[in-house]
Amino acid sequence: MNFRSIISERERNLPGTMIGRLLRMAEESRSVISLGPGEPDFCAPMYVIDAMKRAVSTCETHYSPTSGRKELKEAIVRKLKRENKIDASPENVIVTNGSTEAIMLSLMCLVDPGEEVLVPDPGFLGYIPTIELLNGFAVSVPLRQSENFQMTGDAIRAQIVNPKKLRAIIINTPGNPTGTVLKKRALEEIADVAIEYNVPILSDEAYERFVYGSAKHVSIASLNGMEDYVVTFQSFSKTFAMPGFRIGYAVGPKPLIEAMSKLHIYTTLCAPTPSQMAATVALNDTKNAKKSVGAMVMEYARRRRLILKRLREIKGFRVDNPEGAFYLFPSFQFKKRMTSAELVEWMIRNARVSAVPGSEFGRYGEGYVRFSYATAYDLIEKAMDRLESAAKKM
Known part of the structure; x- marks a missing residue:
């Protein structure tokens, strides 16, 4: 049976997403560092x-x-x-x-x-x-x-x-x-x-x-x-x-x-x-909750300081001072004009770093990229090294 022909209009009218395609691109090379995750990289507390x-x-x-x-x-x-x-x-x-x-x-x-x-x-x-x-x-x-x-x-x-x-x-x-x-x-x-x-x-x-x-x-x-x-x-x-x-x-x-x-x-x-x-x-x-959540917040804060500093050093990105969650959402402007999806695709191919295009978050998200720091500190540092090096060659 050809199920494609009977899939509901409701499903067909849902917007497509670039995330799936870009994730598949990143997965094709195990060397790509993902700064796209929307979930904690920590394990749940042992208690x-x-x-x-x-x-x-x-x-x-x-x-x-x-x-x-x-x-x-x-x-x-x-x-x-x-x-x-x-x-x-x-x-x-x-x-x-x-x-x-x-x-x-x-x-x-x-x-x-x-x-x-x-x-x-x-x-x-x-x-x-x-x-x-x-x-x-x-x-x-x-x-x-x-x-x-x-x-x-x-x-x-x-x-x-x-x-x-x-x-x-x-x-x-x-x-x-x-x-x-x-x-x-x-x-x-x-x-x-x-x-x-x-x-x-x-x-x-x-x-x-x-x-x-x-x-x-x-x-x-x-x-x-x-x-x-x-x-x-x-x-x-x-x-x-x-x-x-x-x-x-x-x-x-x-x-x-x-x-x-x-x-x-x-x-x-x-x-x-x-x-x-x-x-x-x-x-x-509450005692264990305060300890475990507090430790996560401290580590996110440490990573946040790192990625803020490094992104601000890369010409082409403009990042302000987001005060919450575990994301940065910089705007970008490079000599080569690109959409946010094209930029992320370029990052995957040339810097071996992935992120999420701003266009995934609404029409006013175009011109931005979401970077997640729910990723290990050393990987963030390595990703920024790669991105900085690739950006100089753009």
Whole structure:
């Protein structure tokens, strides 16, 4: 049977991606150093792995409640109060297969065909396709390098053409791919827009623990009066280096969380039970959590200093001072005019270094490249040596 002829229009309309082709190019040569990863290169903390082993060995391998295990939701509520200044109860929480699923469930509950969602651009590459899968319209809010990629109230208002069709505003802090940490003042402006237009904010905070220097992560739901407007998404994938465990969660107003739980029944039913038990230990053992997460943040900060210094020494790249996540997002201008995809292809062929084209993150990402420092320090150093040498010959 020719399945190509019956694949749905929904799938065919999804945007293609350059990442797959460029990854295949990089894989053809084992000598290519990848600065493209969007996941930690660390192993999950041993105390979390031990908890996972205990869960499996004691036959905790059955389904969990759709919205998540009671013990985990209670641990999340305590964490939100302790670290994010968000007051919630377990009924405000849903545990999902990573925070990406939580974002999708929320959009499935909020967006009908023809309705609009404002998204940061450049922004996480999953936002726009998810909205389009629902036959909604993703409206880009341009983020400017000249403004340190801050998402402002004025920038959002400029994109609101038909308020009756607007269903949500997505924000991401610290940001992927830009590494931007939204300032409290910017968050207050965004909150004012949400209240003015009576529209929810979907706040993606997967990189919340990875901030550097004097930067501070602020959850917009912690601002006065915003608990009824905000759905906060957080994840164990980045914070605890647990991407393969597939555990994330959302916290928000009870009616939306109940609706998301209903949809969850018909998507994946529940998050993996052993992973939920490991995640509960990850949060409850605050001493080990502080030690293990702190060590990762310190190492990321060390790598960040290295790659910032080295990229700034390579003529053709302009990189500012991203304060969060584990990405740099420099603009580029070389004698040879290239798109971001062409530049990454050139890097793979001539410097044996790979990264992610800015165009993967929205139309305003063109002219930029995302470098990840979720890669060993010595490999980053070697990659910068190669890139510097190749750039001199361009």
